[in-house]
Amino acid sequence: MTSSVPNICKSCSLHCDHDSFCARLTNDELIQLNEKSHSASMKRGDTLSGEALTQWPIVAVSSGVLSLQHLMADGRKSIAALYMQGDIIDLRGIANRNRCNLISLGNSEVCRLSPDIFERVASSNPNAQNSIWSNLRQQTFRAIDHSVDMSKKQALEKLASFIIECNYRETSTASGSVVTKIPVRRVDLAEYIGVQPETVSRCFKNLKDRGVLAFKNLSVVTIHDVALLQKIANGEK
Amino acid sequence: MTSSVPNICKSCSLHCDHDSFCARLTNDELIQLNEKSHSASMKRGDTLSGEALTQWPIVAVSSGVLSLQHLMADGRKSIAALYMQGDIIDLRGIANRNRCNLISLGNSEVCRLSPDIFERVASSNPNAQNSIWSNLRQQTFRAIDHSVDMSKKQALEKLASFIIECNYRETSTASGSVVTKIPVRRVDLAEYIGVQPETVSRCFKNLKDRGVLAFKNLSVVTIHDVALLQKIANGEK
DNA sequence: CGGCAAGTTGAGCCAGGTCAACTCCGGTGG
DNA sequence: CCACCGGAGTTGACCTGGCTCAACTTGCCG
Known part of the structure; x- marks a missing residue:
């Protein structure tokens, strides 16, 4: 079996950008992941929510800007986080908390990863795992910094x-x-x-x-x- | 070699509490990690910062409440995050961002883990890795929710x-x-x-x-x- | 029973919210 | 080519929630 990079990945920033997750995968891993994933174009206002997020809670951002939006009872809306190129949005387990939507703020390209394959690759490829971990930590620090900005x-x-x-x-x-x-x-x-x-x-x-x-x-x-x-x-x- | 739980871990909530990180380790892993880690008692105002955090950036909270504090130029102080029992504070890579301190808000018990062993255990024990990941995601969601609370x-x-x-x-x-x-x-x-x-x-x-x-x-x-x-x-x- | 830190209450003020009017700009059709 | 439209952004005037500062009360520890 010849293993070559899937076409769709060839032009994807997640694969081309040296330190992002996909770039750390072997060709075989990339193929497996790609087989079970959906890449999609979104335009302003396109929303991932509810069912779509429960089943496919992991979204990698290839280009553009996505936002995580919360809605309060009286209609106040607020953008909780911004995701950009290279971010891996892992919303597993968020359902326990406030309901929220993932909304594109403009034209963007995303890849919705299969949680199973994602998890499997993460535990078998330490290099990829590091990338995920580091990205997740960065997201946490960003969120913390942002909450400081907002509060004071x-x-x-x-x-x-x-x-x-x-x-x-x-x-x-x-x-x-x-x-x-x-x-x-x-x-x-x-x-x-x-x-x-x-x-x-x-x-x-x-x-x-x-x-x-x-x-x-x-x-x-x-x-x-x-x-x-x-x-x-x-x-x- | 008989492998039995280190004394200090026996009474620690991180080991006793079923779904926290330490509880998922094998006795051998626990021993290795314990050998290279420091557990410590902190009282109100005790601070981990700078050097201490650069070298030992991973802190597990066994009891009590720790806070991550930011200080603004004009002296405004703000608590960016609260960590409680079971949280694993992984501050690797935070140095790129704002300077901040980890301060105990009362009497607390922490365990400062060796990054090397922590990392090694995480990649060899998927069960433990899951626990870490899930905790880190929860921290992210908390931070995001908190920033929404603060902003609107x-x-x-x-x-x-x-x-x-x-x-x-x-x-x-x-x-x-x-x-x-x-x-x-x-x-x-x-x-x-x-x-x-x-x-x-x-x-x-x-x-x-x-x-x-x-x-x-x-x-x-x-x-x-x-x-x-x-x-x-x-x-x- | 002091003495001090922590928390509460009151009065006045200002940053930013609200609402309404206005401008700017890209797209559309006559 | 221009007139029109609608959505996005800006500006102005006014109002209010929470900050400030100061005085007071409460709770804790020796």
């Missing part, structure tokens, strides 16, 4: 943190780049950092007026004063 | 969520018990839910006045109306 920071500080986070998480061609893409709409950003869209707008204006950053367009900003942005995010002045 | 809820709702979370995480003798221990001081609670101590006090008063709960003493409450508490936590009325 004020709006401007939250926005600054968010921009820095965007810059940091960008599939950084040149890391430390000062041109950063804001990969979500204003209203999604607002839901993620827990303020109103109006407030986001005002805070962006504030940063622009102070010369901290400039807009190329709505979704691309140039950071003129990284140090100051970091100070703001960290609560100085 | 108001003080009363946060407090209600916190009480429910306490009740849920209690090493529940009888689950669903309406008597719940608040395992932290008011000021720590306030830092965790991101409000001022004064506000915590006012919200507790509110819940008491409405008959939702009653105090046995400062740290033990009886929930008289679980349904209402849940509604409040979820933002109804």
